[in-house]
Amino acid sequence: MSGGILLRAERVGKRFGGFVALQDIDLELRAGERLGLIGPNGSGKSTFVNCISGDFAAHDGQVTLGGQKLDGLKPHRRARLGLARTFQLPQPFTSLTVLENVRVPLLFAGEAANATRRAMECLEQVELAAKADKLPRELTQVEQRRLELARAIALRPQLLIADEAMAGLSHAEVDQILALLRRLNAAGTAVIMIEHIMRAVTEFSERLIVFVAGRKIADGAPREVLALPEVEGAYLGRQ
Amino acid sequence: MSATTLPAPAMPTARLHLSYWLGAGALAVALILLLRLIGNEYGWYAGYFVLQYVVLAAAWNILGGYAGYVNFGAAGFMATGSYTTIVLYEALGLGVIPGILGAAVVAGLLGLGTGYLTLRLRGVYFSIATLSLSVVLQTIVVNWDYVGGSRGAYIIRPMEVPPFASYGEYIFVVMLVLAVIAVGIGRTVEFSRLGRGLQAIRDNERAAEAVGVPTLRLKLIATTLSGALMGVAGAPLPFYAGYLNPEGAFNLAYAVNAIAMPLIGGAGTWLGPVIGAVLLATLQQAATVTISSALNLWIVGWMLVIFVALFPRGILGWFRRR
Ligand SMILES: Nc1ncnc2c1ncn2[C@@H]1O[C@H](COP(=O)(O)OP(=O)(O)OP(=O)(O)O)[C@@H](O)[C@H]1O
Numbered sequence: 001m002s003g004g005i006l007l008r009a010e011r012v013g014k015r016f017g018g019f020v021a022l023q024d025i026d027l028e029l030r031a032g033e034r035l036g037l038i039g040p041n042g043s044g045k046s047t048f049v050n051c052i053s054g055d056f057a058a059h060d061g062q063v064t065l066g067g068q069k070l071d072g073l074k075p076h077r078r079a080r081l082g083l084a085r086t087f088q089l090p091q092p093f094t095s096l097t098v099l100e101n102v103r104v105p106l107l108f109a110g111e112a113a114n115a116t117r118r119a120m121e122c123l124e125q126v127e128l129a130a131k132a133d134k135l136p137r138e139l140t141q142v143e144q145r146r147l148e149l150a151r152a153i154a155l156r157p158q159l160l161i162a163d164e165a166m167a168g169l170s171h172a173e174v175d176q177i178l179a180l181l182r183r184l185n186a187a188g189t190a191v192i193m194i195e196h197i198m199r200a201v202t203e204f205s206e207r208l209i210v211f212v213a214g215r216k217i218a219d220g221a222p223r224e225v226l227a228l229p230e231v232e233g234a235y236l237g238r239q
Numbered sequence: 240m241s242a243t244t245l246p247a248p249a250m251p252t253a254r255l256h257l258s259y260w261l262g263a264g265a266l267a268v269a270l271i272l273l274l275r276l277i278g279n280e281y282g283w284y285a286g287y288f289v290l291q292y293v294v295l296a297a298a299w300n301i302l303g304g305y306a307g308y309v310n311f312g313a314a315g316f317m318a319t320g321s322y323t324t325i326v327l328y329e330a331l332g333l334g335v336i337p338g339i340l341g342a343a344v345v346a347g348l349l350g351l352g353t354g355y356l357t358l359r360l361r362g363v364y365f366s367i368a369t370l371s372l373s374v375v376l377q378t379i380v381v382n383w384d385y386v387g388g389s390r391g392a393y394i395i396r397p398m399e400v401p402p403f404a405s406y407g408e409y410i411f412v413v414m415l416v417l418a419v420i421a422v423g424i425g426r427t428v429e430f431s432r433l434g435r436g437l438q439a440i441r442d443n444e445r446a447a448e449a450v451g452v453p454t455l456r457l458k459l460i461a462t463t464l465s466g467a468l469m470g471v472a473g474a475p476l477p478f479y480a481g482y483l484n485p486e487g488a489f490n491l492a493y494a495v496n497a498i499a500m501p502l503i504g505g506a507g508t509w510l511g512p513v514i515g516a517v518l519l520a521t522l523q524q525a526a527t528v529t530i531s532s533a534l535n536l537w538i539v540g541w542m543l544v545i546f547v548a549l550f551p552r553g554i555l556g557w558f559r560r561r
């Protein structure tokens with residue numbers, strides 16, 4: 001499943017004014033790897049995603065994807081290099097139908113000719129094909145999350161970062177999304193799963209990293225990481 | 240700036256485009272024949288008044304309707320077109336057609352430059368920046384003697400242009416052709432990849448970037464195209480009126496109508512601006528003739544209030560509600 005180094009983050013950091021949201025994050029991710037990223041609220045997980053995806057104009061450190069430096073590239077360039085992310089709160093194109101939402105990335109990736117067919121395939125993968133003509137606001141919460149995923153995988157990414165794709169979902173719905181991410185991963189996509197639902201992260205991840213107050217405090221096999229006293233300490237009072 | 244997307248057109252796009260050009264062409268010919276039948280010189284001038292707004296509203300809609308960037312500076316772009324015509328006339332003695340082409344180039348470049356400087360601004364900040372642009376341009380023109388400064392400039396227009404029966408008919412037909420082209424361009428944008436990208440930007444710019452939409456490039460194309468067409472809307476004005484001064488060229492009514500017409504007709508659809516422009520401009524023309532042009536902004540104001548309250552997605556949006 002796992003190959004060479006796909007993503008490399010070196011000493012990545014981000015400050016908001018005087019507030020240090022993220023500091024000295026080093027991370028190497030192999031192609032096809034399943035990585036879980038956990039940490040208390042406000043520990044910098046989404047900030048890290050935004051550094052990698054290019055949402056911030058500037059941050060400390062540097063990021064490479066497949067050996068290519070990403071620094072200074074706009075998010076849309078990174079998307080076309082194979083980096084996909086979902087948003088913690090679903091961000092659909094509200095006036096476009098479900099199908100058109102998924103067609104948009106394809107139109108701008110040189111796949112305009114068969115965008116409709118490919119978009120339908122993506123919708124089938126997330127079991128949303130029957131709602132292709134609906135507007136996003138007509139979808140349930142779990143369906144909106146699936147649409148977010150369908151749009152992210154339309155470009156056949158090498159890396160998918162799912163930022164809390166399961167928050168607020170029922171047990172059965174969490175299983176649906178998990179199955180979806182597993183299928184995607186089996187087809188070769190590396191996945192970084194950011195999640196507060198421990199069951200989901202531990203079931204899914206081959207490897208787990210933990211952020212606390214903007215720093216990475218643990219990195220390793222899930223079972224071992226979760227047994228560390230400092231990780232337990234960080235979660236005390238939360239769970 | 241809300242609008243609902245139509246389902247992807249069922250007809251192949253080539254046939255869809257052909258049917259527009261044929262339909263619009265037939266409508267245009269019918270309109271000319273009708274006005275000839277009426278045979279009143281005033282008809283041409285009233286028609287021109289309405290059609291210039293069709294061009295202006297369609298142009299504004301490309302950036303404001305599809306991408307959701309509200310341009311308050313339409314009068315500035317339109318005046319740029321009008322004054323380009325004046326400069327070409329004064330310097331080279333050129334007529335209305337070269338004036339239109341020149342206006343498209345100059346106003347398009349102005350749109351590109353404005354876009355480059357302001358598109359990092361979002362929402363109301365972008366709008367305020369475009370408003371100031373209009374004010375700055377007016378100040379420049381007022382102090383520019385070559386184009387007549389605050390006194391304005393005269394144009395001696397031909398008595399008639401064969402095969403047209405009168406100059407009024409000629410300038411009407413010119414504006415009619417421009418309207419068909421401007422609306423056709425808006426429609427082509429709507430059904431193209433560019434249009435989809437702009438709609439994605441309007442709905443969620445950050446998500447658009449995240450899925451690979453080159454947002455800055457698309458917005459620059461939209462400001463350029465929109466600016467060029469707004470300039471085109473103003474280009475024939477000096478020949479229509481025979482005279483142009485800054486007060487007329489930068490009339491507040493242009494800026495307000497450019498926004499109100501698409502909103503009332505249905506912003507973000509190619510037909511919406513046409514409906515809004517025909518409705519509002521006809522009302523304003525009727526009020527000007529029967530009462531006074533001072534009523535024009537008053538009418539627009541009330542129409543906007545009524546429509547925002549009752550039909551927030553414009554006339555077309557109301558019909559397409561689902
Ligand atoms: N744009 C911003 N401006 C200022 N502060 C920010 C910004 N984005 C995030 N922060 C702050 O940075 C810290 C880290 O936020 P971040 O969203 O990365 O946390 P998180 O780990 O994703 O939390 P959660 O589990 O709640 O999603 C928080 O204290 C947050 O308030």
Ligand SMILES: [Mg+2]
Nearest residue numbers: 045046047088
């Ligand atoms: Mg977060």
